[in-house]
Amino acid sequence: EAGVTQSPTHLIKTRGQQATLRCSPISGHTSVYWYQQALGLGLQFLLWYDEGEERNRGNFPPRFSGRQFPNYSSELNVNALELEDSALYLCASRDREETQYFGPGTRLLVL
Amino acid sequence: AQSVTQLDSHVSVSEGTPVLLRCNYSSSYSPSLFWYVQHPNKGLQLLLKYTSAATLVKGINGFEAEFKKSETSFHLTKPSAHMSDAAEYFCVVSDGRGGANNLFFGTGTRLTVIP
Numbered sequence: 001e002a003g004v005t006q007s008p009t010h011l012i013k014t015r016g017q018q019a020t021l022r023c024s025p026i027s028g029h030t031s032v033y034w035y036q037q038a039l040g041l042g043l044q045f046l047l048w049y050d051e052g053e054e055r056n057r058g059n060f061p062p063r064f065s066g067r068q069f070p071n072y073s074s075e076l077n078v079n080a081l082e083l084e085d086s087a088l089y090l091c092a093s094r095d096r097e098e099t100q101y102f103g104p105g106t107r108l109l110v111l
Numbered sequence: 112a113q114s115v116t117q118l119d120s121h122v123s124v125s126e127g128t129p130v131l132l133r134c135n136y137s138s139s140y141s142p143s144l145f146w147y148v149q150h151p152n153k154g155l156q157l158l159l160k161y162t163s164a165a166t167l168v169k170g171i172n173g174f175e176a177e178f179k180k181s182e183t184s185f186h187l188t189k190p191s192a193h194m195s196d197a198a199e200y201f202c203v204v205s206d207g208r209g210g211a212n213n214l215f216f217g218t219g220t221r222l223t224v225i226p
Contacts, residue, residue, distance in 0.1 A: 042219065043214075043216040090154055098143065098205065099157060100214060102147070102154040102155040102156070103154050104153060
């Protein structure tokens with residue numbers, strides 16, 4: 001069974017630009033979570049999508065947004081990039097036993 | 112509110128000796144607790160999880176953890192460290208309210224295994 005996949009693996013942007021990160025959950029999982037792992041700040045919950053709707057968001061500004069598609073894949077968009085947005089962005093999907101399985105991440109570097 | 116405290120930021124052991132990674136949690140609800148491992152430049156891999164069944168949980172790669180409610184602890188152990196165990200380990204508590212299952216991560220413990 002294929003795991004959670006994320007693309008791209010690496011992304012380099014400049015300040016003010018927009019970044020789009022993509023995630024495909026494990027087949028059969030309908031919930032997708034996004035987390036930010038920034039150096040020195042640990043892993044922080046960003047967004048939760050389920051059945052195509054945003055269900056909850058962490059303590060991040062509105063320029064962090066996303067969506068979930070009918071096939072349950074998801075996009076994370078970060079607008080007006082700032083240097084401190086540089087981080088590893090992890091996506092996870094959740095099974096019926098409420099366990100989250102993580103993808104390999106997208107490393108975003110903002111210059 | 113949910114929170115997790117990993118008591119050691121860095122643990123160093125010799126190959127073949129026991130591993131102990133300490134974790135204390137705070138939760139207003141009956142928690143679900145997890146240990147995840149992250150190897151360099153990789154995503155997180157689930158080691159084991161506790162969901163109010165047996166208090167001693169066995170995971171992959173010989174790891175296990177014991178849920179102790181009276182001590183609010185969920186320490187991770189392994190009898191004999193292997194070089195491949197060198198990684199970052201995260202203790203995680205789940206906020207299951209409303210089906211959210213948002214995960215709250217500890218700050219991580221970096222395990223170094225000395226040959």
